[in-house]
Amino acid sequence: MHIAEKTIEVRYAETDQMGVVYHANYLVWLELGRTKLLEDLGFRYAEMEADGIISPVIDLNISYKSPVRYGEKAMVKTWIELYDGLRVTYGYEIYNENGDLSVTANSQHVCVKKGSFRPISLRRTFPDWHHAYEQAKK
Template sequence: MHISKKEVEVRYAETDQMGVVYHANYLVWMELGRTQLIEDLGFRYADMEKDGIISPVMDIEISYKKPLRYGQKAIVHTWIDHYDGLRVTYEYEIFTDEQELAVTALSKHVCVKKSNFRPISVKKLYPDWHAAYEQAKKD
């Protein structure tokens, strides 16, 4: 299984009145993690969008373990948990810069045509991408 790593500096604007990262910002960091994973595998999500294909979120699960604060770094680990040629489930662990687990999460996606939101087969439309995902979940 290939695990991608993305470091994110916690910015002041990402914190709430309690001085900890506001919960919705973790979703943004998860997107950064997915993007890094895709790039690690040799692809760019933006190229797929140029073809009129998007990958909306179908489901999100997130569990907060330890707060992150301004001035710390978040390290986002991302990998493919499930992939069937149509749908993909990414899993995440977000750590503090002291290597303490702050968040566990998963997001489920499907690739669709932007024009009509009908699902497409990644296996058929992007065979190289499909092969990379199959290999990444095995590594």
């Protein structure tokens, strides 16, 4: 199983009045983690989108454990938890600068045609991605 790691420098704009990262900003960090995972596997979402395919989130679960604060560096770890050729579930863990687990999450995605939102088979449409996902998953 391949686990991508992405370091995030917490910006002031990402925090609330208590100086901790506002909960919705973790969703952006999950996207950064997915992007890093794809880059590690040799791909880019932009290439898929250029072919008229997008990958919307169809389910998301997130659990907040401990805060990440302004001025810290966070570590986002991302992996492929499940993949069936059509849907992919990414797993995530975010750690604060002290190495404490701050967030656990998973998001499920499906690839669809941009104009119609009709699902496509990653296996048939992007066989290289399919193979890489099969190799990288749990």
